[in-house]
Amino acid sequence: MRYYIIAGEASGDLHGSNLMKELKVADKQADFRFFGGDKMQAVGGELVKHYREMAFMGFVNVILNIRTIKQNMEFCKKDLLNFKPDVIILIDYPGFNLRIAEFAKQNNIKVYYYISPKLWAWKEYRVKKVRAFVDELFTIFPFETAFYKKHGIDVNYVGNPLFDSIKEFEKTAQSEADFKAKNDLDDRPIIALLAGSRVQEIKGTLPVMKKAVEGRNDYQIVLAGVSSVDKELYDEILKGSNIKVLYESTYDLLNNAHTALVASGTAALETALFQVPQTVLYKVEGGVLVHYIMAAVLKIDWVSLPNIILGKMAVKELLQKNMTVKKVTAELDRILEDETYRKRILSDYQEMQKLMGEPECSKRAAEKMIELLSLDSEHKS
Secondary structure (H helix, E strand, O other): OEEEEEEEHHHHHHHHHHHHHHHHOOOOOOEEEEEEEEHHHHHEEEEEHHHHHHHOHHHHHHHHOHHHHHEEEHHHHHHHHHHHOEEEEEOOOOHHHHHHHHHHOOHHHHHHHHEEOOOOOOOHHHHHHHHOOOOOOOOOOHHHHHHHHHHOOOEOOOOHHHHHHHHHOOOOOOOOOHHHHHHOOOOOOOOEOOOOOOHHHHHHHHHHHHHOOOOOOOOOOEEEEEEEEOOOHHHHOOOOOOOOOOOOOOHHHOOOEEEEEEEHHHHHHHHOOOOOEEEEEOOOHHHHHHHHHHHHHHHOOOOOOOHHHHHHOOOOOEEHOOOOOOHHHHHHHHHOOHHHHHHHHHHHHHHHHHHHOOOHHHHHHHHHHHHHHHHHHHHHH
């Protein structure tokens, strides 16, 4: 079968690559064309647009890049019609993907949405578009089933793909000694900084992270760098610090970290699954005004996935106007010095993991997709 896949950011590239591997196992004739990244490209098929050309976040940045976004949209529509896929598989990235879903539906192309948009958090009105334009929805969190059922949408709950990614990593994971030797690290415990994968995230969070870890000489500070981000940006922000940057080594870093400061997103869940106590930070342009707008429009009490899954505050969230050096420093002090607090966070992580289901999400999703496509093909013939 012919698969057209759209992933617009780093996490989508990771999950898309694992899904593609499983689709290839279940469908020996699988032919892929996709918007994605290096991980998807490594699986095979034709990469037509890299996600680094699409990763615009924040109201102001979207407005400034509206022409590029429209060009990407028009290119995708034409490319989709030329490729004539059996199905288009959309991975998160709702601002772009829901528009493409509408276009695909209008042109009689089957639409599957893998890793559904986080409509339970905000922009719930987009549920109408999902109901109208998506043929099959594949969800990764247990609470999403109830959310979509409330809106009259049946879903295919397949579990969380991060289990698959971490399981794959563990097969070849370096020992702590090898990791530190390879990266010229010493025996001090590591504070990991995960500042995001997009320029706007890094500009918002990394300067605060840098100041919060200053003077902590009993620890070594390591930043998870992203190769798609210009190295000069990291150099500029980290000037004068002893923070080490390791590129494309996030899982190795988390596997050996003592504590972490993390930009909210998939990284917060990954950090929890690696059992690393963390503080979650996030800030987009707009200052205090955006803080109160977010508070008004968010449909949930928390923004980090560990807290959302558990339905309680397992990790501290310092967002928008609360993301100050003073508050981040105080919370980091607590995690580093209060052993009872650390143990409570780790206990909550264990509870969270039980709620998330079993590994092999990518395999279940791929097999279900092929089953549904085969049934549809039989009905047509």
